[in-house]
Amino acid sequence: MTPLPNSRINRRDVLKSGAIAGGTLIAGCFDTTTNDDASPDEREFPEPQYGDPDREYHLRATESEVMVATDDPYNGWTYNGEYPGPEIRAVEGERVRVTVENDLPEETTIHWHGMVLDGDNAMDGVPGVTQAAIEPGEEFVYEFDAEPAGTHWYHSHVGLQLDRELLGPLIIEERDPHIEYDTDETLILDEYLPTEPRVDTSSGNGGGMGGMGGMGGGGFPDAPPAEGTLINGRLPEEPATIDVEEGDQIRLRLINAAAAATYEIGIDDHELTVTHTDGPAVEPVPVDTLEIGPGERYDVVVEARSPGTWPIRIWPVDESTSAGRALLDYDQSDGDGTEGTIGSRQLQLSDLNAIDSLDAYSGEPDRTIDLTLSGGMMGGDGDEWTIDGQAYPDTDPISIKEDEHVRFRMVNRSPVRHPMHLHGHHFAVGNALKDTVIVPGHMGEITIDFVAENPGAWFFHCHHLYHMETGMAREVPYEQ
Numbered sequence: 350m351t352p353l354p355n356s357r358i359n360r361r362d363v364l365k366s367g368a369i370a371g372g373t374l375i376a377g378c379f380d381t382t383t384n385d386d387a388s389p390d391e392r393e394f395p396e397p398q399y400g401d402p403d404r405e406y407h408l409r410a411t412e413s414e415v416m417v418a419t420d421d422p423y424n425g426w427t428y429n430g431e432y433p434g435p436e437i438r439a440v441e442g443e444r445v446r447v448t449v450e451n452d453l454p455e456e457t458t459i460h461w462h463g464m465v466l467d468g469d470n471a472m473d474g475v476p477g478v479t480q481a482a483i484e485p486g487e488e489f490v491y492e493f494d495a496e497p498a499g500t501h502w503y504h505s506h507v508g509l510q511l512d513r514e515l516l517g518p519l520i521i522e523e524r525d526p527h528i529e530y531d532t533d534e535t536l537i538l539d540e541y542l543p544t545e546p547r548v549d550t551s552s553g554n555g556g557g558m559g560g561m562g563g564m565g566g567g568g569f570p571d572a573p574p575a576e577g578t579l580i581n582g583r584l585p586e587e588p589a590t591i592d593v594e595e596g597d598q599i600r601l602r603l604i605n606a607a608a609a610a611t612y613e614i615g616i617d618d619h620e621l622t623v624t625h626t627d628g629p630a631v632e633p634v635p636v637d638t639l640e641i642g643p644g645e646r647y648d649v650v651v652e653a654r655s656p657g658t659w660p661i662r663i664w665p666v667d668e669s670t671s672a673g674r675a676l677l678d679y680d681q682s683d684g685d686g687t688e689g690t691i692g693s694r695q696l697q698l699s700d701l702n703a704i705d706s707l708d709a710y711s712g713e714p715d716r717t718i719d720l721t722l723s724g725g726m727m728g729g730d731g732d733e734w735t736i737d738g739q740a741y742p743d744t745d746p747i748s749i750k751e752d753e754h755v756r757f758r759m760v761n762r763s764p765v766r767h768p769m770h771l772h773g774h775h776f777a778v779g780n781a782l783k784d785t786v787i788v789p790g791h792m793g794e795i796t797i798d799f800v801a802e803n804p805g806a807w808f809f810h811c812h813h814l815y816h817m818e819t820g821m822a823r824e825v826p827y828e829q
């Protein structure tokens with residue numbers, strides 16, 4: 350099934366008109382797991398497979414009050430009334446079952462970000478692609494193998510729900526870690542947005558679109574301005590505290606759950622030794638700071654060798670939003686805050702070297718796909734973010750075949766970062782294995798390589814929620 354030129358199916362128009370498009374045209378665009386004659390509503394989804402789970406969890410998506418600082422509650426949407434949502438934790442290789450109950454006023458799904466879901470495409474949580482969304486009052490049972498190990502997370506994959514606090518940590522413990530540590534703590538980084546999330550086309554906030562010819566003047570879809578930065582759901586006035594003892598090695602699991610912000614993180618007077626990215630292990634590399642984009646995860650080990658109460662600082666890159674803060678609080682400390690300095694060694698992608706072999710990704714690929722990341726002003730309606738000029742859902746699929754070595758060569762013709770995420774696979778980028786990677790703005794180029802070894806219909810998209818929502822996404826189906 351080669352994509353047919355000039356035969357893009359406008360699914361939005363199909364929906365609008367209520368018409369069912371002709372079978373042959375649809376067959377050219379949708380993958381083989383779907384019904385050839387189906388409108389999106391009638392599409393067939395992969396069949397869920399259930400086994401004998403080792404762990405069971407229950408998540409209820411519900412409207413609830415969120416408290417990020419004393420006396421400052423707002424109405425958000427949460428899992429089980431908690432923000433961040435309850436931790437789901439399992440050991441590598443276990444089978445995990447999560448029953449999701451939808452108590453929201455609209456439909457929802459959950460995506461298990463970082464799980465490759467080998468053979469479990471039906472559990473990927475992409476509405477209209479891998480399942481029909483869960484209607485209000487209904488539930489869906491997800492089940493998956495805890496693979497690969499590492500720091501992952503789960504979140505809603507419907508509309509802008511991620512930015513209403515529908516997210517939580519998903520931690521898969523390694524059976525045989527390549528590093529030693531005494532304790533592990535998860536830090537979830539997020540924007541403080543106490544209002545209903547809406548696509549902002551007013552200002553081009555968050556990246557300075559004005560610098561690009563023809564793209565100034567506002568109107569580019571972006572996130573609404575955040576009112577602060579949260580670490581584990583706390584504003585800096587009442588920060589989350591990590592208790593440590595002198596001499597401990599603390600593994601910090603960093604998850605950027607923000608809808609839009611890329612953050613830089615550093616700890617006063619402490620070094621960060623980077624040990625994992627997006628789950629997979631890397632050769633330990635000491636730095637002072639690192640940048641983490643939406644959807645990305647980094648694990649770092651911090652040696653507690655400087656007693657006191659130190660700020661863990663998170664500051665948004667390229668945005669005027671105020672910084673977030675947590676505390677590293679030593680046992681013997683009197684609790685008074687101490688301030689120090691943060692060095693200038695910033696982690697680079699080229700510093701990352703995967704522990705696992707990258708042999709499968711070496712050599713010439715079987716299929717190379719060039720993808721241009723851009724915005725609608727370059728040729729579309731002006732209110733879209735695009736991949737090769739197309740805005741989802743009015744897009745051709747990127748079809749691949751089982752067992753192929755596939756290469757995506759991305760170039761970013763916009764001035765802002767795009768954290769690109771591929772579902773169902775980890776990919777090699779440089780010498781690392783990741784599932785989300787920032788493509789820098791201003792003609793930044795990133796090449797990823799992956800092996801097509803997990804048949805299904807997968808999603809590939811920018812993890813800036815407002816870029817995804819306004820078009821920067823594609824389906825990646827396996828041809829038969």
Ligand SMILES: [Cu+2]
Pocket residue numbers: 734766767768811812813816817821
């Ligand atoms: Cu983007």
